[in-house]
Amino acid sequence: MTENELSYKIIGSAIEVHRNLGVGLLENAYEIALAYELKQQGMNVRQQISLSLKYKEITIDNAYKIDLIVENKVIIEVKAVLELNPVFYAQVLTYLKLTDIKLGLLINFNSELIKYGIHRIVNKLINE
Numbered sequence: 074m075t076e077n078e079l080s081y082k083i084i085g086s087a088i089e090v091h092r093n094l095g096v097g098l099l100e101n102a103y104e105i106a107l108a109y110e111l112k113q114q115g116m117n118v119r120q121q122i123s124l125s126l127k128y129k130e131i132t133i134d135n136a137y138k139i140d141l142i143v144e145n146k147v148i149i150e151v152k153a154v155l156e157l158n159p160v161f162y163a164q165v166l167t168y169l170k171l172t173d174i175k176l177g178l179l180i181n182f183n184s185e186l187i188k189y190g191i192h193r194i195v196n197k198l199i200n201e
Contacts, residue, residue: 169196
C-alpha cells in the first residue's frame, strides 16, 4: 500500500475510535484503540518505539518515542489536547526526518469533530 492508501485507512480507523470513545480520555486510550483498529485490518503496527539519536560522537538512548508506526511508512502522533501547539507539528516532522519516513499524521482526539483534529505532515526531504 502507498502512504496515501494507508493514510485513508488510518483516518477511517481514527474516525471509528473517535465515534466510539468520544473526547476526554488520555492519549494512551486513543493510541491503544487506534492500534487495535489498524491491527484488525491486518496492518503491521508498532507502538511506543523508543529510538536513539546520534549527536556528534555520542549516542543518546531513548532520545524520542514515536506513538505508532504503520507498515513502516506512516508515523502517527496521538494527542488529546485542547489545541495543537506548533511544536507538535515540528515534533512529527523531526520524527519523519530522523526515520526517513515520508508521511506523518498528527491526530488530536480531543476535537469535537475528528476531521478537524487530523493533520498530514510530509517529509519533503524524501524523494519519490
